[in-house]
Amino acid sequence: MLQSGYKKYMSLLAFVGPAFILYFIFLMLPTLGGMYYSITDWNGLNRDYEFIGFGNFVEALREDPDFIKSLLFTMKYVIVMVVLQNVFALFLAVLIESKMRSKGFFRTIFFMPNMISMIISAFIWTFVFTQVLPQLAQMTSLLSFLDQSWLGDPNISFFSIILVSLWNGVGYMMIIYLAGLQGVPQSLKEAAIIDGANPFQSFFHITLPMITHAITICLFLTLNGAFKVFDTVYGLTGGGPGRSTQVITMNIYEEAFSNNFRYGYASAKSVILFVIILIFTFIQVSVMKKREVES
Amino acid sequence: MSVRATNVLTTVLLSLLAILSFFPVYMVLINSFKSQAEIFSSILSLPTQLHFENYAQAFQRINLLNSVKNSVIVSFIGIGGIVFLAAMAGYKLSRTPGKVSNIIFFLFIASMLVPFHSIMIPLTRMARSLELQGSTYGLGIIYIGLGVNMAIFLYHGFVKSIPRELEESAQMDGCGEFQTFFRIIFPLLLPITVTIAILNFLWVWNDFLLPLLMLTDVERYTLILATNMLFGEYTKEWPLILASLVLTAIPVVIIYGFFQRFIMEGITEGAVKG
Structure with missing residues (x-):
């Protein structure tokens, strides 16, 4: 069907226009706006602002120990989360996949926490950490190791944060891995076993290469999600005690909304976060794509 | 290990993990019906009396x-x-x-x-x-x-x-x-x-x-x-x-x-x- 150029663009405009306008106002402009503000000294209180070039970036990376600390804390969180979340999810998926009758039941149980919003999960666990575990510890000396300052001691609360994030997030990845595992032909595994492979060999040499695509997706999702962690930490420790468990998103939030309203400076920090996520995502995707082609 | 033993082992392992995973929700659920004093004294047990007024x-x-x-x-x-x-x-x-x-x-x-x-x-x-x-x-x-x-x-x-x-x-x-x-x-x-x-x-x-x-x-x-x-x-x-x-x-x-x-x-x- 031939359409004249004018008519073609009019219909494109009519169909795409409404979505594009909302996208433009609420996503594209703010993205560009954030980059623009990052090179100004705008704070929420003054109307006027000046361009200060890369001053904000220099300050954030050189003279802001709190920001650097939150950056390092986030990095630590990201590394531990990406590894554990995928290992646990894959482990659960493999175990569940091997079940015949109880498959649906276990899938339902392990996925359920993912339905509960992260902030509510954090509150549920706050109860467990501050009330349930200390009482458990008092009951028998066997469980006395449970009597910890789960949310008060920064060294321990890091693991508490990890635990809650895993509880909430593993189910999602498990579903994706389960779908991936279902795509592995049974005949291949059987052939490997006939050839004398043990379950581990068959897993590492048959199953794992066959689900590379699922691994790529899950690594991408966990990496992206972990950098953006906010709700869980906000609900569990609020970044405290002090700023010892503050993650980068929280540092930005504090700078912009609850501290001194330095919007320009906070924007520079958020640009740094954006760039870090872009770099890591790019590396991860390009490395995994190469692998996918090979296998 | 026989296939059967592996099978039993995975079921046990999965069940244990499922219990652990469900534990926080269960704790919140049963304690939501208790009084404050009862929560502090016996957090694990089922409520002796259902306090619907919490809800x-x-x-x-x-x-x-x-x-x-x-x-x-x-x-x-x-x-x-x-x-x-x-x-x-x-x-x-x-x-x-x-x-x-x-x-x-x-x-x-x-x-x-x-x-x-x-x-x-x-x-x-x-x-x-x-x-x-x-x-x-x-x-x-x-x-x-x-x-x-x-x-x-x-x-x-x-x-x-x-x-x-x-x-x-x-x-x-x-x-x-x-x-x-x-x-x-x-x-x-x-x-x-x-x-x-x-x-x-x-x-x-x-x-x-x-x-x-x-x-x-x-x-x-x-x-x-x-x-x-x-x-x-x-x-x-x-x-x-x-x-x-x-x-x-x-x-x-x-x-x-x-x-x-x-x-x-x-x-x-x-x-x-x-």
């Missing part, structure tokens, strides 16, 4: 009916808008060859990498200057703007599987473009529409930071925000907090019960295409 109080304190209403308004506008506008845009972009439509499509896709925290400051300012801040309707509209990109991506891929002949014959019969879309195409998009609606519902309903920034008036609080406020105000009143946590989690768990299959399919679908 009555929580119901009131989080203003449950009103908060649910607000959450429903936000989700309804957000998801309705995302589905309709993204379906139209995804369909048209998929059917229009050429540079312009490629560039627009690329802009949508590229924006999927932008983290919310990088836009929250200008977005808050934008919402304030458009006078959308403080309104549940405004919040719903903002979700449309933030959510269409992924939905367009999914629709764009799905439309390719629908034969063009359908539209062409409809247009020969005298259907206009919009009529063709809404009568012929949109119904055919149903499978992916379900996926998109579910994924976005889970996001919008459970979201915390954006409503926190946008809604200033307690009367307009979503369910999550109301519970968050209660948690901050009544830090040590566990019976009240636990009951409100149960009330907040119930709607989602019910929906999970009904739509479990669709939710899981939606996640896989969304992930594989993404």
